[in-house]
Amino acid sequence: MAEIITPTDVACPICGEGTLILHVEDDTVEYKGITRTIPSQYKVCTACGSEQADMDDLRVNKRAMQAFKKEVEGLLTGQEVKALREVLGLTQADAARMFGGGPVAFSKYESDDVMQSEAMDKLLRVAAHIPSAVNFLHYLAGLSPVRQIGPWEPVVIERQHRVESVLSEEVLSEHEPQPWRDVG
Ligand SMILES: [Zn+2]
Numbered sequence: 001m002a003e004i005i006t007p008t009d010v011a012c013p014i015c016g017e018g019t020l021i022l023h024v025e026d027d028t029v030e031y032k033g034i035t036r037t038i039p040s041q042y043k044v045c046t047a048c049g050s051e052q053a054d055m056d057d058l059r060v061n062k063r064a065m066q067a068f069k070k071e072v073e074g075l076l077t078g079q080e081v082k083a084l085r086e087v088l089g090l091t092q093a094d095a096a097r098m099f100g101g102g103p104v105a106f107s108k109y110e111s112d113d114v115m116q117s118e119a120m121d122k123l124l125r126v127a128a129h130i131p132s133a134v135n136f137l138h139y140l141a142g143l144s145p146v147r148q149i150g151p152w153e154p155v156v157i158e159r160q161h162r163v164e165s166v167l168s169e170e171v172l173s174e175h176e177p178q179p180w181r182d183v184g
Contacts, residue, residue, distance in 0.1 A: 020045055024041045
């Protein structure tokens, strides 16, 4: 990618004279022995010429780096997490209730602000491949199923004031795993 230059109407916070020009250029980064070129942005003042990175630039650059790290780690990218959530018909809030991670977890995973844990990644893949696991997670979260995937009669047991549900192997084996295609 060649360098892209875009004028903005933002006044330079350093000299107050000029306006800032957005520069986006290639940056070669390395993570765990793997090298990649990712976009990196900063701004340059038309008057004083100072190069500066504001909060927006830092956020965008951090997201590009996180996306690259997720790829190296073999984790679902933000785009893939979003696609998976949408296939399951979940809002970000419902996805957090089902899978955990806190109320804004999915907004952060999907924008590549945060790298999901390996455990979260595996749970998402389980949900993507095993329809009855989705039903089960719906049930645990107290959500009504967004779609009827198959006959599923949860066995409810009381254990230390906690209601748990047991899914029989028989029910699981009724569902052939659906391979989940990577997006992008
Ligand atoms: Zn300036």
